[in-house]
Amino acid sequence: MGIDPALLERRLDELYVIGAEPDGGAYRPLYGPAWATAVERVERWLKDAGLRTRRDAVGNLWGRAEGTDGGKSIVTGSHIDTVRHGGRLDGALGIVAGLTAVESLLKAKGKPRRTLEVVAICEEEGSRFATNFWGSRAITGTIDSADPEIAAAMRERGLDPARIATAARDDIDTFVELHIEQGAVLESSGTPLAVVSAIVGTAQLEVTVSGQPDHAGTTPMDLRRDALAGAAAMLHAIESIAKSLGKPAVATVGKLAVEPDQINVVPGMVVFTIDLRHSDLGGRRALEERIRSLCTTISQERRLGIAIRTLQEKPPVAMHPDVRALLARAAKECGVQATEMVSGAGHDAQILAARCKVGMLFVPSIGGRSHCPEEATSPKHLELGTRVLTKSLEMLAY
Ligand SMILES: [Zn+2]
Structure with missing residues (x-):
């Protein structure tokens, strides 16, 4: 034809x-x-x-x-x-x-x-x-x-x-x-x-990490509860989890907001999003569960608060x-x-x-x-x- x-x-x-x-x-x-x-x-x-x-x-x-x-x-x-x-x-x-x-x-x-x-x-x-x-x-x-x-x-x-x-x-x-x-x-x-x-099925999450905004000069490293340093560890973990699960699992942190967003203040709060996708519902859920659990562990180790909210879910x-x-x-x-x-x-x-x-x-x-x-x-x-x-x-x- x-x-x-x-x-x-x-x-x-x-x-x-x-x-x-x-x-x-x-x-x-x-x-x-x-x-x-x-x-x-x-x-x-x-x-x-x-x-x-x-x-x-x-x-x-x-x-x-x-x-x-x-x-x-x-x-x-x-x-x-x-x-x-x-x-x-x-x-x-x-x-x-x-x-x-x-x-x-x-x-x-x-x-x-x-x-x-x-x-x-x-x-x-x-x-x-x-x-x-x-x-x-x-x-x-x-x-x-x-x-x-x-x-x-x-x-x-x-x-x-x-x-x-x-x-x-x-x-x-x-x-x-x-x-x-x-x-x-x-x-x-x-x-x-x-x-x-x-x-693929998609889940979109919003993660709020809360620490304590302190003076960047007077607060020694061991006394800090730095929300951004905690969030950075989480981002790294999210990427590793998606990679270790293999294709077609993907996880993306596309938005991140820092408070108070000042050059000389230890970040007190960070809000970021995670977009998770997989062709199989079980695979997508496994990805999400591992990410939720690892982010929670990181927050505990760093004495940070964490709240994870589902924004959207599509099978x-x-x-x-x-x-x-x-x-x-x-x-x-x-x-x-x-x-x-x-x-x-x-x-x-x-x-x-x-x-x-x-x-x-x-x-x-x-x-x-x-x-x-x-x-x-x-x-x-x-x-x-x-x-x-x-x-x-x-x-x-x-
Ligand atoms: Zn199109």
């Missing part, structure tokens, strides 16, 4: 220009003007490809080719929104590749047996409102209501917040998405393609075994041995998994860069990913 790589690149370029920021990258926040322009552009492409288009109550855009057998749909696509200074491929690739794949299938093979749909999901990034997965949550019928700010933004785009529940779908059989890896695993191992096995989500196997077969038929890997980032598939079979393909990110203007994938990998996506849609729908 041939796809046109030049067309693929051209469409990605066209989308990337929409919402271009003067200091680099593109920004298409949910319901903003750039977002609306991008949705219109994709709608035109879908129509040109011979698909029947429709927008649901939250602004997800659907393009549909009716199957001769009827029944539940085979869906492909990704999200159309971006982070600030976003790159050319995150989300955009899944939409452009999906529509290019379906277009070439319709051209070469005519009407599908199963209904085929391409979706541009309205929002995934949570970069304008705290709405993460707004589009896929609407599809799974798990949004209760829109807060006033989001409701106002919806109305500005002619969408009625009272109708959100109507966006729910229970007639999707399978959802497959092509996405960039957004990390450096594939590139560093020289692997051109991966089938995602699971999307890992496995991709459907049938879809994983099918994607691996499709890759093989395209002459490539795909590896399996765990996604360290969140994706719409983890939400949609509650309602349908899901699967994802990853292509390498150059230098592992993503969510920045440097985000890139070599044209040959973009073409390969799109060819394998096309093959898998053919296997599912024809």
Whole structure:
């Protein structure tokens, strides 16, 4: 099955220009003007490809080719929104590749047996409102209501917040998405393609370490209760624990605040965050338990107070075994041995998994860069990913 790589690149370029920021990258926040322009552009492409288009109550855009057998749909696509200074491929690739794949299938093979749909999901990034997965949550019928700010933004785009529940779908059989890896695993191992096995579970903790703020000149070392020195020992321990548990366990301390934050005062209090991820719930819990216990021990040894609070917890989500196997077969038929890997980032598939079979393909990110203007994938990998996506849609729908 041939796809046109030049067309693929051209469409990605066209989308990337929409919402271009003067200091680099593109920004298409949910319901903003750039977002609306991008949705219109994709709608035109879908129509040109011979698909029947429709927008649901939250602004997800659907393009549909009716199957001769009827029944539940085979869906492909990704999200159309971006982070600030976003790159050319995150989300955009899944939409452009999906529509290019379906277009070439319709051209070469005519009407599908199963209904085929391409979706541009309205929002995934949570970069304008705290709405993460707004589009896929609407599809799974798990949004209760829109807060006033989001409701106002919806109305500005002619969408009625009272109708959100109507966006729910229970007639999707399978959802497959092509996405960039957004990390450096594939590139560093020289692997051109991966089938995602699971999307990691995340726990985010906040640790408060309390000591005593004392004079930096008059307090001897043995009499100090230095919260920052204690926190530093904890940070070191957190890194060692994640390393000793091995892949795919990861732990990150990304925020740290010191009080009183003075050059000549022994730090009295430190608050830092820990982001913990693992593809397996047991693995993630083991990571968290060891970190909690070691931080507590360090605080006791140093006569410091400690409080650990869970900010957020999300379980890992496995991709459907049938879809994983099918994607691996499709890759093989395209002459490539795909590896399996765990996604360290969140994706719409983890939400949609509650309602349908899901699967994802990853292509390498150059230098592992993503969510920045440097985000890139070599044209040959973009073409390969799109060819394998096309093959898998053919296997599912024809
Ligand atoms: Zn994405």
